[in-house]
Amino acid sequence: MKNMLKGELVIINTIKIPILRGFNPDPSIIRVEDDYYIATSTFEWFPGVQIHHSRDLVHWELLTRPLNRVSQLDLRGVGASQGVWAPCLTFHDGVYYLLYTVVNSFYVKMYDTPNFLITTTDICGEWSEPVYLHSYGFDPSLFHDDDGRKYIVSMVTDHRVTKRYRGHLVIQEYSEQEQRIIGEPVTIYASNDIYLEGPHIYKRNGYYYLFAADTGTGEAHGQSILRSKELFGPYEAYPGNSLMTSREHPDLLLQKSGHGDLVETQNGEWYMVHLCGRALENRTEKGDRKYTLGRETALQKVEWTPDGWLRLSNGTVLPDVEVEAPDLPPHPFPQRPDRDDFDSDKLDIHFQSLRVPLDASFYSLTERTGYLRLYGREGLGSKYRQSLIARRWQEFKFTATTCLEFEPTDPKHMAGLICLYDTQNYYYLHVTHDEDLGRCISILSAVNNVYAAPVGYISLPEHAARIWLRVEVDHDKLQFAYSTEGENAFKPIGPTLDASTLSDEACNEGWFTGSFVGLCCQDLTGFRKYADFDYFEYIEEPSG
Numbered sequence: 001m002k003n004m005l006k007g008e009l010v011i012i013n014t015i016k017i018p019i020l021r022g023f024n025p026d027p028s029i030i031r032v033e034d035d036y037y038i039a040t041s042t043f044e045w046f047p048g049v050q051i052h053h054s055r056d057l058v059h060w061e062l063l064t065r066p067l068n069r070v071s072q073l074d075l076r077g078v079g080a081s082q083g084v085w086a087p088c089l090t091f092h093d094g095v096y097y098l099l100y101t102v103v104n105s106f107y108v109k110m111y112d113t114p115n116f117l118i119t120t121t122d123i124c125g126e127w128s129e130p131v132y133l134h135s136y137g138f139d140p141s142l143f144h145d146d147d148g149r150k151y152i153v154s155m156v157t158d159h160r161v162t163k164r165y166r167g168h169l170v171i172q173e174y175s176e177q178e179q180r181i182i183g184e185p186v187t188i189y190a191s192n193d194i195y196l197e198g199p200h201i202y203k204r205n206g207y208y209y210l211f212a213a214d215t216g217t218g219e220a221h222g223q224s225i226l227r228s229k230e231l232f233g234p235y236e237a238y239p240g241n242s243l244m245t246s247r248e249h250p251d252l253l254l255q256k257s258g259h260g261d262l263v264e265t266q267n268g269e270w271y272m273v274h275l276c277g278r279a280l281e282n283r284t285e286k287g288d289r290k291y292t293l294g295r296e297t298a299l300q301k302v303e304w305t306p307d308g309w310l311r312l313s314n315g316t317v318l319p320d321v322e323v324e325a326p327d328l329p330p331h332p333f334p335q336r337p338d339r340d341d342f343d344s345d346k347l348d349i350h351f352q353s354l355r356v357p358l359d360a361s362f363y364s365l366t367e368r369t370g371y372l373r374l375y376g377r378e379g380l381g382s383k384y385r386q387s388l389i390a391r392r393w394q395e396f397k398f399t400a401t402t403c404l405e406f407e408p409t410d411p412k413h414m415a416g417l418i419c420l421y422d423t424q425n426y427y428y429l430h431v432t433h434d435e436d437l438g439r440c441i442s443i444l445s446a447v448n449n450v451y452a453a454p455v456g457y458i459s460l461p462e463h464a465a466r467i468w469l470r471v472e473v474d475h476d477k478l479q480f481a482y483s484t485e486g487e488n489a490f491k492p493i494g495p496t497l498d499a500s501t502l503s504d505e506a507c508n509e510g511w512f513t514g515s516f517v518g519l520c521c522q523d524l525t526g527f528r529k530y531a532d533f534d535y536f537e538y539i540e541e542p543s544g
Contacts, residue, residue, distance in 0.1 A: 022394035023514025025295035055331035080422035080510025221258035290503035294514020376523025390518025412524035415531030
């Protein structure tokens with residue numbers, strides 16, 4: 001496969017894994033003619049569900065987020081790592097279908113997990129209002145059978161102190177005409193041995209295949225496959241499940257491998273997308289490794305055996321970090337600029353907000369041309385109305401820079417550059433006001449709700465209307481810097497901080513997402529003091 005890039009002839013015959021780097025878990029993939037789409041979970045971040053697009057399975061671009069209205073998704077008050085879980089994207093007869101769970105209660109015995117369905121005929125257009133399905137559990141999927149009937153397959157949670165089953169899956173018919181589930185649920189999997197979630201059903205050569213993630217979503221994670229001649233079972237398991245897992249190989253780069261979905265190319269090749277994680281060497285006190293980039297999306301080539309089972313094309317159960325590319329024309333996308341000068345009337349698509357829509361209630365790109373204006377709202381612990389925009393960390397090494405103009409007059413006024421995982425874990429370089437020093441700069445750190453100010457407060461010159469802020473992250477090391485004299489005069493501020501605290505497993509409340517870097521503004525007086533940001537720049541150093 002050949003690819004013309006920047007005037008050079010580049011031979012591409014492999015896909016570098018992960019394909020969607022940094023917090024893109026629970027992938028669901030479809031092909032519509034020559035286009036491929038992957039939907040991934042977004043949890044408490046708004047808008048909900050990321051959809052990436054490719055035409056060659058090698059190059060991917062972030063295309064859209066369909067859950068962009070409160071009527072579709074109301075996340076106010078949801079806890080860390082709750083919200084939107086495991087979307088399922090399908091396509092049938094010209095219509096795109098998207099199922100998703102909104103987890104409202106999770107760290108309790110009785111989970112609240114309503115599931116919804118939206119549709120569209122234009123994947124980049126407006127999606128419908130949601131149809132409520134059920135609240136059995138999370139991660140439902142939609143199966144379109146050959147006769148035109150549709151079925152929802154779901155895992156079922158069990159709140160009882162003594163659970164009946166370790167894993168429980170049910171299937172139920174969906175009436176598109178009535179826009180509701182009909183009939184009674186039928187159990188297709190019930191076991192005390194293996195926990196299954198994220199189920200999908202496919203039909204091939206007379207068999208119904210049940211594809212499901214097994215054994216949680218940590219380092220014991222894997223992918224199982226079962227099959228039956230009948231939709232409602234009984235289903236037999238693939239001998240030697242899982243068909244893919246890293247659980248016995250802690251040395252592999254791709255840990256937590258599982259939660260897969262299948263796609264067939266135009267030329268009859270088969271691939272599986274799945275989530276994975278790349279660990280730091282740091283460990284928690286309990287001995288768990290830390291994942292600042294969260295769970296990412298990988299892709300493996302698979303093949304069908306003569307006896308009708310699926311296996312990895314590499315002949316093992318271990319995921320590869322380089323995969324043979326399909327026989328498709330190369331389709332690279334234009335490279336996005338590292339720097340956003342806020343000259344557009346729309347935010348860059350990589351930005352998201354916490355729990356609430358990106359709207360005029362807290363930001364403006366037109367109030368001052370060439371600037372992002374953030375109006376201060378609630379504090380960093382709020383699960384309702386923060387004024388914060390941020391993007392994912394996608395590599396272990398990156399630099400993020402901004403320049404702001406801000407005139408705080410109260411200690412409750414703050415604005416600056418933040419690296420965060422959730423409302424209890426962040427490092428925040430910000431400009432604020434001190435009664436003795438006047439306008440000043442400080443760092444606020446939070447590690448599982450334990451707060452610190454590692455440099456106290458440093459006075460800023462009165463003549464310095466513009467303040468430049470920078471963060472450099474190198475795996476587990478995070479160093480802030482600032483300047484009052486321009487982009488070429490940065491000086492470090494504070495100690496080197498432990499970036500590994502912003503990671504899966506390290507955080508007490510949530511550990512299903514990933515780390516973000518971005519801009520925010522608080523006015524804890526409630527009078528909406530604003531800050532103007534001139535630009536935001538994110539430059540990463542690609543890694544293996």
